[in-house]
Amino acid sequence: MSFLRFLQFVLGIICGVALLGISGAAAGYYFFSRMSVNPERPIYSEERGSTATAEPQPTDGIVPETAAEAQSDPDAAPEPAEPVEELEEGAYRAQVTWPDGLTLRAEPSLDAEQIGSLLYEDPMIVLDTTDDGLWERVRMPGSDRQGWVKAGNSEPIEED
Numbered sequence: 001m002s003f004l005r006f007l008q009f010v011l012g013i014i015c016g017v018a019l020l021g022i023s024g025a026a027a028g029y030y031f032f033s034r035m036s037v038n039p040e041r042p043i044y045s046e047e048r049g050s051t052a053t054a055e056p057q058p059t060d061g062i063v064p065e066t067a068a069e070a071q072s073d074p075d076a077a078p079e080p081a082e083p084v085e086e087l088e089e090g091a092y093r094a095q096v097t098w099p100d101g102l103t104l105r106a107e108p109s110l111d112a113e114q115i116g117s118l119l120y121e122d123p124m125i126v127l128d129t130t131d132d133g134l135w136e137r138v139r140m141p142g143s144d145r146q147g148w149v150k151a152g153n154s155e156p157i158e159e160d
Helices: 002-035 067-072
Strands: 092-096 102-105 114-118 123-129 135-139 146-150 154-156
Touching: 114 146, 123 154
Parallel strands: none
Antiparallel strands: 092 123, 092 154, 102 114, 102 146, 123 135, 135 146
């Protein structure tokens, strides 16, 4: 009879250690898998739209149509497409492929001043590349804002 009690004692210890080991492994897996996920991308001040400081645009008495009103009028003429911006010699249109976006810098260096940022899939115009191919000088479409981004984080956009 004492042998059965000893066997129960040993099996109880083995089951307890196994239960603690499994629960510890599950907890470790949970916490380590949560730590391996990238945090949310921060939103910089130049990316936020501020309605408090925005000047109201004059409408000259014209009220824009809503999308529903525009669709309900079958006789309405189609809206003209936006004019295509002319590109400099050797320039091409591209979009950001880096999931976290890119930092726009004043010079082609990681130590250069940050002058803005580009979000994932934002369009840009690649104007030039450094001789070593590590940096691209880009311009924002529809503006004169230029800066440098790390090369290899964009792909050319096919134009029709």
